[in-house]
Amino acid sequence: MPELPEVETVRRGLSPAMEGRAIERVELRRADLRFPFADRFAERLKGVRIERLGRRAKFLMAQLSSGEVLTMHLGMTGRFSIEGKGFEAFAHSVSNNVIHDHVVFHMEGGVTVTFNDPRRFGFMELYGVGEAEKSKRFAELGPEPLSNSFSSAYLSEILKNKSSPIKSALLDQRIVAGLGNIYVCEALFRSGISPVRKSSTIAGKRAEKLVPVIKDVIREAIDAGGSSISDFAQTDGKLGYFQHSFLVYGQEGKACKICDTPIMRISQSGRSTFYCTNCQK
DNA sequence: AAGAAGCCCTGATAGC
DNA sequence: TGCTATCAGGGCTTCT
Numbered sequence: 286m287p288e289l290p291e292v293e294t295v296r297r298g299l300s301p302a303m304e305g306r307a308i309e310r311v312e313l314r315r316a317d318l319r320f321p322f323a324d325r326f327a328e329r330l331k332g333v334r335i336e337r338l339g340r341r342a343k344f345l346m347a348q349l350s351s352g353e354v355l356t357m358h359l360g361m362t363g364r365f366s367i368e369g370k371g372f373e374a375f376a377h378s379v380s381n382n383v384i385h386d387h388v389v390f391h392m393e394g395g396v397t398v399t400f401n402d403p404r405r406f407g408f409m410e411l412y413g414v415g416e417a418e419k420s421k422r423f424a425e426l427g428p429e430p431l432s433n434s435f436s437s438a439y440l441s442e443i444l445k446n447k448s449s450p451i452k453s454a455l456l457d458q459r460i461v462a463g464l465g466n467i468y469v470c471e472a473l474f475r476s477g478i479s480p481v482r483k484s485s486t487i488a489g490k491r492a493e494k495l496v497p498v499i500k501d502v503i504r505e506a507i508d509a510g511g512s513s514i515s516d517f518a519q520t521d522g523k524l525g526y527f528q529h530s531f532l533v534y535g536q537e538g539k540a541c542k543i544c545d546t547p548i549m550r551i552s553q554s555g556r557s558t559f560y561c562t563n564c565q566k
Numbered sequence: 567a568a569g570a571a572g573c574c575c576t577g578a579t580a581g582c
Numbered sequence: 583t584g585c586t587a588t589c590a591g592g593g594c595t596t597c598t
Contacts, residue, residue: 287591287592288591288592291591319574319575319592319593319594343591343592343593358592358593359591359592360575360591360592360593361575361576361590361591361592362575362576362577362590362591385576402575402576403575403576403577404574404575404576404577404590405574405575405576406574406575406576406592406593407592447568447569448568448569449568449569449570450569453569453570456592458592458593465591465592466590466591466592467591468591512591514590514591534591553570554569554570554571555570555571555572556590556591556592557589557590568598569597569598570596570597570598571595571596571597571598572594572595572596572597573593573594573595573596574592574593574594574595576590577589577590578588578589578590579587579588579589579590580586580587580588580589581585581586581587581588582584582585582586582587
């Protein structure tokens, strides 16, 4: 489900249920998700207040009153739902199997936040005071696509000696953090750049075109509440609607909206790439 | 050492 | 209907 716009949508949905509230109790229904939970995970969260729920790349980051930081990643199929007083409209409207409800946060005020993840590619981590910033995971992440540090100058510099296809480079979270398969395909189409083009040839003019397009696509997707493919839902069960704006993603064989050439699907480093061989050079 | 491929896991769908 | 194969929005690890 989740690339940056979906995670940001989830963050905004969870904020009223979590931000400023104490965690009364955490229920862990298994010992791991993708990775084992940290030592004493539930105990360390008990009675602690969530001061701020932020986001970095595709990670939700809860700043805790204990000084520790709880990070949550949705993987491919992770989702949150909210129940309780004031969140009646948020009832578990999705027909998800409860056997995949893995973590339940019992929040102050009788509100519960449940994490469900069938594939268990998602994970949660708990960093001690001052550890998150120092961790390899966060130190290695590239800039946020909407930040000023993600500029055409930056992208040109980092790509100028790279031989991998631009598609793969944009999926590399160390280069830019938060893009995934959908938004990379869409941004390359809108930029008229072929996904198979060598990264080094993007440096310069093409980067000047590409960077603003990436920012546009991400902004539009956030404004649309993300994209709902198969099962992504917001915390209130509503669907995002950016999927209606896809020009190439999932459009294999359909006519290109610009030139009518059938959209191609190819595989690059093990994932599908959709593009127009005529519009993208 | 960079880049590609394999793998983790479950569920939905297409094809026979 | 039921079986099998393929595919899925991510990211870590292992190969070449």
